[in-house]
Amino acid sequence: MTDSTTAVQTEADRLAEQIDVDALRAKYRQERDRRIRPDGASQYRRAAGSFGYYAKDPYTARVDRVPITTDVEVLVIGGGFGGLVTAARLRESGVEDIRIMDEAGDFGGTWYWNRYPGIHCDIESYVYMPLLEEVGTVPKWRYAPGEEIRQHAMAIGRTFDLYRDTLFQTRATELRWDEETSVWDVSTDRGDRFRARFVITSSGTLTEPKLPGIPGIETFQGHTFHTSRWDYGYTGGNADGGLSGLADKRVAVVGTGATGIQVVPHVARDAEHLFVFQRTPSTIGVRDNRPTDPEWAASLRPGWQRERQENFIRTISGAPVDEDLTQDGWTETARIQRTMITGTVDESVEPAERERLDELLDFQKMNELRARVDEVVEDPATAEALKPWYRYMCKRPGFSDLYLQAFNEPNVTLVDTADAGGITRMTETGVVVGDTEYAVDCVVFATGFEVGVSGVLSGTLPVYGRDGTTLLEAWARGPRTLHGFTTHGFPNLFQLGPLQNANSVNFVHILQDQAEHIAELVRIARAEGARYVEPTEAAQEAWVRVIADRAIDNDDFRAECTPGYYNREGSATSGNTSFGPGPVVFRDVLQQWRARHVDEVMVA
Incomplete structure (x- = not known):
């Protein structure tokens, strides 16, 4: 056994004393199974045909022109x-x-x-x-x-x-x-x-843009749009918020991925009531956004961006760097990202020990993120539903200093759809999950892309x-x-x-x-x-x-993940065609x- 393997084994043993590995694995599997659907990726429909209006351009009026023939x-x-x-x-x-x-x-x-x-x-x-x-x-x-x-x-x-x-x-x-x-x-x-x-x-x-294939979606008589074609004519405001048109509206936001976690705080602030329909919660790390320091900007020397880009990609990929110039949620978790985003690994460490430590570090990070939910969200039942139970890179990590806080507002209701297999159907007046109908005036689809x-x-x-x-x-x-x-x-x-x-x-x-x-x-x-x-x-x-x-062969890792676009909605095969190193x-x-x-x- 090499010295590197011994060091990794020692660190893994220390973490294993603090973490109930078997319990977490069982919980992750249970939460995955709650969300697996037999229709897989076919649960979505394209924004085409009778739904093509979801993909039309709301920003620029069409300009007629003569056809181009010049080579x-x-x-x-x-x-x-x-x-x-x-x-x-x-x-x-x-x-x-x-x-x-x-x-x-x-x-x-x-x-x-x-x-x-x-x-x-x-x-x-x-x-x-x-x-x-x-x-x-x-x-x-x-x-x-x-x-x-x-x-x-x-x-x-x-x-x-x-x-x-x-x-x-x-x-x-x-x-x-x-x-x-x-x-x-x-x-x-x-x-x-x-x-x-x-x-x-x-x-x-x-x-x-893709839409969920919800039965009855075409019968809803209220207003709908996809987040990639935001309808400010209906909501009022702009990308900074101020959605005054929602002041007397009951709004549904469908989807809690990278888009949903940015949209929800603004809709929560301005709508009469907001229902957030969640299939799988995202991880919510600290964002810590801040204005650029003008003194730092003035100090930059020619070539600064390429140097910083190179430092970031090397850090994320596991290549050696003298200093982490970015120091954010991405570079902090670089090691546990490499189960999905491949890169350099220490070949002097035996693979079994390396994978064991990676899993334990993953459990440690996810425990921290779940603890943050408890610290921020006041209602225990809502907090429990917002906790992510899966490996860190099963979904693209999310970051926000506003999203979890929105669920403390009295006009915000989280609707967890996992046990119902997602939204059951839509009616002329609302969204149905299981046997419960939520009457809404507007449905915003934050359901991502193909x-x-x-x-x-x-x-x-x-x-x-x-x-x-x-x-x-x-x-x-x-x-x-x-x-x-x-x-x-x-x-x-x-x-x-x-x-x-x-x-x-x-x-x-x-x-x-x-x-x-x-x-x-x-x-x-x-x-x-x-x-x-x-x-x-x-x-x-x-x-x-x-x-x-x-x-990289990460099919086993993906198969254990909750369904999403990273694993083709629960498919055991990844179809990985990226360059492994x-x-x-x-x-x-x-x-x-x-x-x-x-x-x-x-x-x-």
């Missing part, structure tokens, strides 16, 4: 941070002919759509918001509000002159490779028909490569890519996202690394006069094997590959 060198599909950073890096490398396309009315991606009251980022804004130094700004808050983030996205567009050829309110409907001319034929829902030499898709992982489902993956944006083969047909045996970016048979097509790529809680940093890699490939292709960038089949299959061999190692892989093997994708 472009690079088309970027998606105007969120992934698309913006990619376009910015392309602009820096000398590409002038860039066209961005997005269904929204302006830049911002998920921050364009989500403007609900209380919205903030849950990652420190100094590492979350990209290109701060390039734009010349420092966020006003440690955890920036949504409007500041949206305005920053627009500032990136202005700084890098990206507005001039952007098509807003436009959805790509088909991409088709022309073998003879080595370009992509592009069609859109606005009648556009043009060609692009390179196409880069960054259509996001949090873009398609996570990871872009237009390309869902098939709503068909992509035809060589010989008319669709991308989904090419992936019939599972995704086939090189590094997650490119696929054999689909030249000059690049994708951003977590598929066969790295992952992290700060996904904007991942997108930033991806954007820089793609921009470099395009730069090299242009410099060498290559007709297209396409991986060889051998290089692609080798990468698929790497992913299979090095993906984590984002720091993955970036090194890309840098080394660009230096030695870029010929695997370049065709002159």
